[in-house]
Amino acid sequence: MSKIMAEYLWLDGSMPTAQLRSKTKIIEGTVTRLEDIPEWGFDGSSTQQASGHFSDCLLRPVYYVLDPIRKEGSLLVMCEVLNPDGSVHASNGRARLREVAGEYVNQDPWFGIEQEYTLFKNNWPAGWPAGGFPAPQGDYYCGVGTNMVTARPLVEAHMKACLDAGLKFCGINAEVMLGQWEFQIGPLPPLQMADELWLARWLLLRLGEDSGYSVSFSPKPMPGDWNGAGAHTNFSTKEMRAPGGIKVIEEACRVLGLNHDKHISVYGAGNDQRLTGKHETCAITQFRFGVSDRGASIRIPMATANSGAGYLEDRRPAANADPYQVCAALLKTVCGRW
Numbered sequence: 001m002s003k004i005m006a007e008y009l010w011l012d013g014s015m016p017t018a019q020l021r022s023k024t025k026i027i028e029g030t031v032t033r034l035e036d037i038p039e040w041g042f043d044g045s046s047t048q049q050a051s052g053h054f055s056d057c058l059l060r061p062v063y064y065v066l067d068p069i070r071k072e073g074s075l076l077v078m079c080e081v082l083n084p085d086g087s088v089h090a091s092n093g094r095a096r097l098r099e100v101a102g103e104y105v106n107q108d109p110w111f112g113i114e115q116e117y118t119l120f121k122n123n124w125p126a127g128w129p130a131g132g133f134p135a136p137q138g139d140y141y142c143g144v145g146t147n148m149v150t151a152r153p154l155v156e157a158h159m160k161a162c163l164d165a166g167l168k169f170c171g172i173n174a175e176v177m178l179g180q181w182e183f184q185i186g187p188l189p190p191l192q193m194a195d196e197l198w199l200a201r202w203l204l205l206r207l208g209e210d211s212g213y214s215v216s217f218s219p220k221p222m223p224g225d226w227n228g229a230g231a232h233t234n235f236s237t238k239e240m241r242a243p244g245g246i247k248v249i250e251e252a253c254r255v256l257g258l259n260h261d262k263h264i265s266v267y268g269a270g271n272d273q274r275l276t277g278k279h280e281t282c283a284i285t286q287f288r289f290g291v292s293d294r295g296a297s298i299r300i301p302m303a304t305a306n307s308g309a310g311y312l313e314d315r316r317p318a319a320n321a322d323p324y325q326v327c328a329a330l331l332k333t334v335c336g337r338w
Contacts, residue, residue, distance in 0.1 A: 003028055005074040007067060008040055008059050009202055010081050013048035013091040016269035017320050020202050021047055037061040037077055049081060049091055057089060058082040063195040068164035069206060076165065076202070078195045093324035094194065100328045101190045104335040108238040110311070111193040111327055112170070112186025116229035116319050117204065118179055118221040119151045120214045125179035125222060126150045134178045137227065141176045149174045154211045155181050161203050167196045176227040176280070186234065187311075190331060194323035197231075219318035220273035228274030228281070229319035235330050236311035245309035246300075252312060252334045253289040253298050259333045260287040260297070266325040268318025275316065282315070 004027040011018040025040055044050025044057035059079040067074035081089040088095040101109070119126040127150030128134050143149050155172055162169035162183070171184045183204075185196050201217070208215045220228040239248045256263065264271065264284060277283035282297045289298035289312075291305045297316055304310030317326050 002030060002073070004031060005067070005070050006031075006037060006064075006077050007070075007075065008061070008077045008079050009198065010042075010059055010079045011091065011093070011198070011322070013044075015048070018091065018093075018322060020198065020205065022202065031064075031075065034061055034064065037064060037075070040079075044081075049089060054084075056084050058084060058086065062094065063192070063199075065165040065167065065196075065199060068161040068203070076199055078199060093322055093328070094191070097190060097194060097324040097328045097331075100331050100336075104331050107335050109190055109331060109335065110187035110234075110236050110241075111190055111323075111330075112184060112188070112234040112311075113193065113197050113317075113323060113326075114182055114184045114230075114232040114234070115197060115200070116175055116180060116182045116231065118177070118216040118218065118229055119154070119181065119208070120179070120216055120221075121212060125177070126213060127179045136225070137176050137178075140174060140178045140180075142173050148178075150179055151181075151211075151213055154207060154213055155183075157211075158200075158204050158207050159183065161207060162200050165199065165203070167200055168192075169200065175229075177222070180221075180227065180229060187236070190327040194327055197323045217318075217320040219268055219270045219320060223273075225279075227279045230274065230281075230315060231268070231317040231319050231321050231323070231326070233314045233317050233323075233326055233330065234311050235314060235334070237335065240311060241309055243309055246304065249300060249304065249310070249312050250289075253300070255337060256298060256314070256330075256333055257287040257289070263314075263316060263329050263333070266322070266329050267316050268321035270320070271316070271318040274318055280315075 006025045009022045012021050040059045045055035061077045063078040064075050067076045080094050081092050272284050275281045275284035280294045287297045290296045291300045292302045299313040
């Protein structure tokens, strides 16, 4: 009988930012559907999800892809965390998104997320002089050459791993700060979008182990005149994508402005250090939207404005934001008029 290495992934109870956890289960037999992957338990007292005297929590598989690192039929398995009785654990944001997404499935919402991140080596940004600083920002964005970018082999290996896993991975680019990169996933329905982003984050962290780089999703990895890191979220409904959808997009922007504080509360811890009104951001206390405006809270892309339909880009989410919460917030506000 064949044996499959299945890496179970879940989000822990760390506050204010949940962290990825994972462990390996050997499954005997074949896996052709989600139901072939068994539920499993873990010690919730070691992940801030249970007390020591009643520590068991339940992992329920909800999405899986091929493991591009182990290969040979191995799997990466995204899981929801449940209480021992099968009820939803308090830390389980995916269950909330599943509920919200079910309410608005008729609007056919699509999401795409641009995940920025910063690579560190020896506790200092990759490519920076030891204990010192590189030349000011300006030349690094989408740069080429030894002095312009760093750690490209890891970035390329991550892209290949995501594609081999079957994720809807659609691009990479070097970002404004040296040592900072971005990858993009989507467009996808909300649950799949969030699952695939967490899987892609895990792959990046895991590959960083092999290459000696640590990965930071901090909204402001370095203080001073350096760009922060975001998770710009592209969002549309079928009405936005239909002819004349620009009017629906503009109305969505107005509703988002009325609920700005609610969104900021779930858009990532430490986001106030990034959303200062500088470095391609709008101040965290302000809200505005505009065409091609990367200093706005919501950018309406040039292509959307030109065609009169398309999508909006919410530039407020931080790099460490939980995509389950981000997608749920956008659905509740735009589709449900929160």
